[in-house]
Amino acid sequence: MQYIQKLIFKKNSYEIWTDSGDHMDILEDTLVRLLLHQGMELTEDFWETIYREDQFSRAKKEALQALRRRKTSGQIRQLLLDQGFLQETIDPLLVYLKDYHLLDDLQYIQDFSKDALHLRKDGPRKIRYKLQQKFLDGDLIDEVLNDLDPDLVLENMQDLIEKKYGQGPFSFKEKGKIFRYLQNKGYPYDLIKEELS
Secondary structure, eight states: OEEEEEEEEETTEEEEEETTSOEEEEEHHHHHHTTOOTTOEEOHHHHHHHHHHHHHHHHHHHHHHHHTTOOOHHHHHHHHHHTTOOHHHHHHHHHHHHHTTSOOHHHHHHHHHHHHHHTSOOOHHHHHHHHHTTTOOHHHHHHHHHTSOHHHHHHHHHHHHHHHHOSSOOOHHHHHHHHHHHHHTTOOHHHHHHHHO
């Protein structure tokens, strides 16, 4: 059994020293949540609880800062893993963020797809690729992309052709350029082939 001998305030954190010489740096959030104070009796289990709670608080702080830049759960997971947080800290944190509606991958995919389709006029294949780069679930991506309006996809493709190459008829060489351009924009092969025939 050990006791908290002293609490030393540092910038945005506290250093806990026990009478046995152990010490730990914790965030103020952890200190307040666990009601830690000088002279408090600590069991070894409670010392571990302090560590786990502080890791959760630190991971939450990092995740909330990252969420200001609109991140996905996969990106948050990777960010925290890269910073050295353990999976046992990250998993409950992601549940916490989802429970408080701070993290919603489906909404992110819907918003991203809408912007890509309406603003950048990207095709479904390019949208899928960009979303996969953000560590999102493939089933969620498919669910949203299957609901894309096929008429809007076709209209966007026609707008891109007209804007970049004018109105047809196009020579064989021009069709090859248009074909490559539209494939790079993420439009399906069959749709391009049908439009250019």
